[in-house]
Amino acid sequence: MTRNVQYVAALSVLCLAGGARAQEQKAPAHVLLIPAETKWSAEIPPVFEKGMLLTVVSGDPGKPGAFVVRLKMPAGYKIAAHWHPTDENVTVLTGTFGLGMGDKFDKAALKDVPAGGFALLPAEMRHFAMAKTAVTLQVHGTGPFTLTYVNPDDDPSKRAPMPAKPKTN
Numbered sequence: 001m002t003r004n005v006q007y008v009a010a011l012s013v014l015c016l017a018g019g020a021r022a023q024e025q026k027a028p029a030h031v032l033l034i035p036a037e038t039k040w041s042a043e044i045p046p047v048f049e050k051g052m053l054l055t056v057v058s059g060d061p062g063k064p065g066a067f068v069v070r071l072k073m074p075a076g077y078k079i080a081a082h083w084h085p086t087d088e089n090v091t092v093l094t095g096t097f098g099l100g101m102g103d104k105f106d107k108a109a110l111k112d113v114p115a116g117g118f119a120l121l122p123a124e125m126r127h128f129a130m131a132k133t134a135v136t137l138q139v140h141g142t143g144p145f146t147l148t149y150v151n152p153d154d155d156p157s158k159r160a161p162m163p164a165k166p167k168t169n
Contacts, residue, residue, distance in 0.1 A: 040072060046156060047155060051074055052072065053073075063144055067140065069138070071137045072134070077131040081105055082149045084141075087120060091117070092137055095134050098112055099113055100127065
């Protein structure tokens with residue numbers, strides 16, 4: 001019996017050591033965000049209307065795993081009714097953000113979320129939004145993070161690009 005106890009104890013130590021090593025390998029890189037050093041980009045995913053700025057804080061929202069992004073939107077910026085296959089966690093860092101639930105954008109149904117406010121939008125919940133003032137949001141969740149519009153006609157990535165205006169002299 002003593003030999004069995006020793007075997008189980010040795011196996012437990014090996015499993016714990018292996019598990020610790022696996023956790024070390026999977027640990028994310030250290031992230032320290034200094035607001036003044038944040039690099040914002042106007043190159044946003046095509047499912048969003050132009051005019052928003054984006055920075056990836058950690059992870060990669062296009063790949064499996066945890067991610068954190070920040071978004072800056074001007075006052076009046078709208079996002080039509082849509083849903084995500086994973087939970088979306090939204091924290092309002094600055095400004096006032098309007099969120100509404102449903103299959104169609106309804107300005108009257110928007111609930112104001114001020115700076116410091118938080119919203120958890122569960123997977124597949126239909127919702128829409130608008131920046132009531134200029135806002136900065138932090139969104140985190142588990143990727144891959146995708147956005148599907150309730151009405152496909154609302155998806156900017158599916159619209160034909162506007163023809164360039166001819167130059168006039």
